[in-house]
Amino acid sequence: MFSELDMKIGLISGHEIKGLKKSQIIEVDTNYGRVSINAWKISQHDVFFIKRHGKESNLPPHKVNYRANIQALASCGVKRIIALNTVGSLNKNIKPGDLVIPHDFIDFTKNRDYTFYDDRRFHIDMSKPFCPELRVLIHENAKRIKKTGVHNEGVYLATEGPRLETVSEIKMFSNSADIVGMTLIPELVLAREKGLCYASLCIVSNMAAGLQDMLKADDIIKTSRKLEPIISEIIVSTIRNMDDKIRCNCIEAVKGAEI
Structure with a gap:
């Protein structure tokens, strides 16, 4: 079913992606644990999908096995990763139901496995942490579909969780960040350490603390689920319009x- 010649694309999400027909499940062993991957074929591309929070979707953000997930995709020959992340908005111009393709991040996490190189002095450049080529491709396809507001840049504030942020924390970052979430880091950093192209499509589910009434997890999930058909359409369209030539400098x- 899968060809050595076809472009291999990774998808990472906290939710199922509707509209993709499941074809097979692959179990991949890594140095950090076993990862279950759903594999599809979209056009000429091999697509490998990982449920970020585990098979049962029960792992909170700070317990996700990020190293195993990225290592598993790299082992499958993946060169590009599209991640879906649910976020809150710190920017009054970015509303619930909008989509954001971030261009930078601020890391406010505290206790995660941030690198594959614990025994070596390895300092990856993060001047442009997201793949610019992949970001443009996602944005073009999201604009073409025209079903919700899309922002082609934004700064992602990564927090530790699992609690939501305080009003004072949001105020502290309101002049430097646009969206806030718990799952981007260290996933992005690890992908970059592997030389992989990585871009995120963020689903804005709510305004951050202090910008709306009390936040409830159920409300966040409801907003995300309403957007699932649109997200699936954007993802499938992006992959179908992707060619095999990588022109960026992520590697x-x-x-x-x-050192």
């Missing part, structure tokens, strides 16, 4: 990173 970040 170059690995070169010269080790």
Whole structure:
């Protein structure tokens, strides 16, 4: 079913992606644990989907096995990763129901496995943490579908969780961040350490603390689920319009990173 010649694309999400016909499940063993991957074929591309929070979707953000997930995709030959992340908005111009394709991040997490290189001095460049080519491709396809507001840049504030942020925390970052979530880091950093292209499509489910009434997890989930058909359409369209030639410099970040 899968060809060595076809472009291999990774998808990581906290939810099922509707509209993709499941074809087979692959169990991949890594140094960090076993990962279950759903594999599809979209056009000429091999697609490998990981449920970020585990098979049972029960792992909170700070307990996700990010290293195993990225290692598993790399082992499958994946070169590009599209991640879906649910976020709150700190920016009054970004509303619940909108989509954001972030271009930068602020890391406010505290206690995660941030690197594959615990025994080596490896300093990956993060000047452009997200793949610019992949970001443009996602944005073009999201604009073409025209079913919700799409923002082609934004700064993602990564917090530890599992609690939501305080009003004072949101105020502290309101001049430097646009959206806030718990699952981008260290996933993005690990993908970059592997030389993979990575871009995120963020689903804005709510305004952050202090910008709306008390936040409830159920309300966040409801907003995300309403957008699932649109998200699936954007993802499928993006993959179908992706060619096999990588023109970005993401792989170059690995070169010269080790001292």
